[in-house]
Amino acid sequence: MNDLSKTYFKSCFMGFLLLGLAVSGGLTARGQIVISKPAGEKVAVSLDGLAVGQGEAATLFMRTLRTNLDRSGWLQVTPAARAEVAVSGEVTLRRNQLHVQCRATGTADRRSFMSQSYRHSADDARRLAHRVADDLVKAITGRRGIASTRIVLVGATERARELYICDADGGNFRPLxxxxxxxxxxxxxxTGNALTYTAFLRRFPDVFHVDLDSGERRVLSNHSGLNSGGVISPDGNEMAVILSKDGNPELYVKQLRTGRLTRLTNTPQANEASPSWSPDGREIVYVSDPGGRPHLYIISRDGGRPRRVTTRGTNVSPDWGPNGLIAFSSRIGGQYQIAIMDPRTEQIRYLEAPDGADYEDPSWAPNGRHIACARRQNFRSHIYVLDTAGDPPVRLTTQRGDWYSPAWSPQ
Amino acid sequence: MNKYKCLFMLGLGLMLIFNATGCRRRPAAGPGEDGVGPIGAWDSDQIYGEGLGPRFGEDGQYIEGQFPPVLFPFDSAQIAGEERAKLDDVARYMRRHTNVNMIIEGHTCEVGNREYNLSLGERRALATRAYLVGLGIDGARLQTRSYGQERPAAFGHNEEAWRQNRRSEFVITQ
Structure with a gap:
């Protein structure tokens, strides 16, 4: 793609992104008035009116709230003098309970956006901060916050690769x-309370299901050969999965209730990998390499003729987001970049980061704006959060180690 | 049904190859006795694999240096001509030791995407397996296991390490 057409694609994409956002004041579904701004412009919010009491939990709450609002993409914490919305109230610690009273008021017109009381265990101050942050984002902008969501990822040591989980801001980081x-x-x-992943717990690559509430783990697919890429359909009834039991890695759909398998691809000359469902569950995007290089293909969940949707370079690890856009990792010479495609037009926008690093394994946040990915440089990888509307990348993993394959929770 | 499909594909592949080149030299051992063609043996990228049998109950034993790994070109599951002698040795061993089974492990270098590499490693293992089947080894004695890029033979982030890591290995089970 030459520079001109790249710019064209970029502006096209921004155009359609902004179309839904560029209204100066709007009504939410419930008729509440919010402040709507184009993505990239933020509502200035002051927290100076929040009286914070004694205690570590209250301090942690405030620090988390401030970070979460700043990273929401829609709000910006500023001094009171410049704020469009003033948050006031108090944060107090009583008998190991955090009590939060929170009002959000327009500084110009005294309009009330929110007035809410919370009470939560002080041991879990971060979670309460996430909730208040999401409520403020929703009340002020009408947007869906992501502070309460979680990210699961893989951490590698020389001997093992384990699953880890953390909050969307990188806090509460722990092994799974x-x-x-x-x-x-x-x-x-x-449903957001379970994971699927591939592991060699029975010596061969099988697909497992992990219930995060109960901690229970069970095998979902253990055919002979390869079982990988298992991903549950939006309605929860099926799993798209890569199997090699018939002699070659191919894409299948498995009915979870009956165990019935439908083979979708038949490519003796190619590998399939990394399926991802469309939001309506009718189609699956996946990777295949019949020409020698991996590209993205879209196929109906009922099978039929797949449609190749990438043409240049190497394209892997697609994630079909809740916004209908497919994020994937693309290399056209040089480094892997995160790319975003509208499958209706097949137009691609590249999130360019000319820093010599590889950006891989994108995963959409449920707000359809942020993307978690692995940024690899000098053969070390860390998890970063990218903003498709232009905020600078944020590094999520601060721990020493090698962290990759993030997956952002749907809720 | 599947077998007929395999035979058909094999026939089609042979026709194409002989039409295109007139008289290409056949691989050392030729198609296997059971009629299943070795894969990756010609310049075609096709895999004429048959379905896998059930997994073995016992874990395998890897004996260092017993069989040298079969090496692969970048992003390819095709068995190069100079690697085939290694597979002839493996086939000879399997013919002599009819009581053992084998797990063929497929590996990739660290270049590229991990999940894609899991599929690529599997395809290397399957290509290796199909070649052995083509040499007359019963496919029921040969399982595959892909580790993708997760178990490198050579550490180090350079072309020489990557070359050694694009491989299939042989694990013997009793």
Whole structure:
């Protein structure tokens, strides 16, 4: 793609992104008045009116709230003098309970956006801050916040690759598995309380299901040969999965209730990998390499003729987002970049980061604006959050190590 | 049904190859006795694989240096001419030791996407397996296991390490 057409695609994409956002004041579904601004412009919010009491929990709450508002993409914490919305109230600690009273008021017209009281265990101050942040984002802008969502990822040591989980801001970081085994590419189940991933717990690559509430783990697919890329359909009834039991890696759909398998691809000359469902569950985007290089293909969940949607370079690890756009990792010479495609037009926008690093394994946040990905430089990888509307990237993993394959929770 | 499809594909592949080149030299051992063609043996990228049998109950034993790994070109599951002698040795061993089964492990270098590499490694293992089937080894004795890029033989982030890591290995099970 030459520079001119790249710019064209970029502006096209921004055009359609902004179309839905560029209204100066609007009504939400429930008829509440919010401040709507184009993506990239933020509502200035002051927290100076929040009286913070004694205690570590209250301090942690405030620090988390401030970070979460700043990273929401829609709000910006500023001094009171410049604020369009003033948040006031108090944060107090009483008998190991955090009590938060929170009012959000327009500074120009005294309009009330929100007035809410919260009470939560002080041991979990971060979670309460996430909730208040999401409520403020929703009340002020009408947008869906992401502070309460979570990200699961893989951490590699020399001997093992384990699953880890953290909050969307990188806090509350902890291991999910301690198997001393190899975990590959986790994905969330649409209900948001379980994961699927590939592991070698029975010596071969199988697809497992992990219930995050109960901690229960069970095998979902253990055919002979390869089982990988298992991902549950939006309605929860099916799983798209890559199997090699018939002699070659191919894409299948498995009915979870009956176990019935439908083979969707038949490519003796190619590999399939990394399926991802469209939001309506009618189509699947996946990777295949009949020409020698991996590209993205879209196929109906009922099978039929697949449609190749990328033409240049190497294209892997697609994630079909809730906004209908497919994020993937693309290399056209040089480094892997995160690319975003509208599958209706097949137009591609590249999130260019000319810093010599590889950006891989994108995963959409449920707000359809942010993307978690692995940024690899000098053969070390860290998780970053990218903003498709232009905020600078934020590094999520600060721990030493090698972190990759993030998956952003659907709720 | 599947077998007929395999035979058909094999026939089609042969026709194409002989039409295109007139008289291409056949691989050392030729198509296997059971009629299943070795894969990756010609310049075609086709895999004429048959379905896999059930997994073995026992884990395998890897004996260092017993069989040298079969090496592959970048992003390819095709078995190069100079690697085939290694597979002839493996086939000879399997013919002599009819009581053992084998797990063929497929590996890739660290270049590229991990999940895609899991598929690529599997395809290397399957290509290796199909070549052995083509040499007359019963496919039921040969399982595949892809580790993708997760278990490198050579550490180091350079072309020489990557060359050694694009491989299939042989694990013997009793």
């Amino acid at each position: 598995t301690q198997d001393g085994n190899i975990a590959v590419r986790p994905r969330w189940v649409p």
